[in-house]
Amino acid sequence: MGIRIIGTGYYVPERVLTNSDLEKIVDTSDEWIQSRTGIRTRHIAEESTATSDLAMHAGQRAIENAGLTPADIDLVVVSTITPDSPTPSTATIVQRKLGIPPCMAFDIEAACTGLLYGLDIVHAMLAAKHRKTALLIGGDKLSGVTNWTDRSTCILFGDAASALVVQRTDEGDEDFYVASEVSANGYEAGFLQIPGFGSACPPSQEGIDAHAYTIQMNGPKTFQMAVISMSNACRNVMEKAHVTHDQISWAIAHQANDRIISAVADRVGISDRIYRNVARFGNTSSASIGICLDELNRSGQLKRGDLILTAAFGAGLTWAAELLRW
């Protein structure tokens, strides 16, 4: 039995929001944003665009990239913190929009770590031989949950979706999933959250006035936790797999902030092979790692057998590191 990632894709909306555009919205500067985050632009969806629209385009591109058709998919998993609505799941909406035949479809929520949570789940389901070909999507319309009056958060986020097609074959013994650490610490959830909207804080005018339906974050604490959790997880995974940093072809850390990426790369000893695109997209939550993988894949920079070290961090607090074989 073999399990491989056979297709990648991503989608960002056309509209680009630059740092100078943000200077007109909040008290900030291009210089401050670039020096503290490395971000220059981010893509922002139209009001009428839903997460499922972003996800559908990314999914379509990944299915095409895999050389398959929607009829070949028998599992759809969407990671999102901005579902179209509480129910039905965004995964079922994407299934319909893509014309995928009836099959298991569900959402997961692990914030910016969502795509790596999803890969762990999808891999386990394929390995158990319950399904053959999974479409895994990480997608978020973060602009809809951004407080556009808070300069410490509104500069960070962008809208996007990315998708992977993961397939089990009955020939060969290749398994893309080499080793992983996938975890969470709910005791630290208060540093990064959207407190309102759910059953604990239903929609209300008070909630709107208190910005309870938008991302609230302790930036410096989040920064520190991100660096510690991702670098420790990377080292643990390399140790589990008996792999040293010189054997890794590419490293992809969640694209939240260029300084976080550099700090993780330094600690893990992979600064010369760490992929970066946060300057163009900002923090796109669970889409970010899939966008990096797709850019590397389509630009021909991945060779069969390459080891790719991935790491992510997000609200929950959640984190993961996964060592993948291309």
Ligand SMILES: CC(C)(COP(=O)(O)OP(=O)(O)OC[C@H]1O[C@@H](n2cnc3c(N)ncnc32)[C@H](O)[C@@H]1OP(=O)(O)O)[C@@H](O)C(=O)NCCC(=O)NCCS
């Ligand atoms: C948000 C972040 C960029 C802020 O950078 P920082 O260097 O930690 O800055 P601080 O929050 O300590 O703020 C320093 C000063 O800059 C100011 N500031 C914050 N945002 C600003 C902005 N956009 N423009 C100008 N000044 C800003 C603050 O008000 C503060 O001013 P003060 O010293 O007068 O109070 C940084 O903490 C970060 O990236 N954190 C992680 C965020 C993240 O990745 N979240 C998602 C995880 S999935």
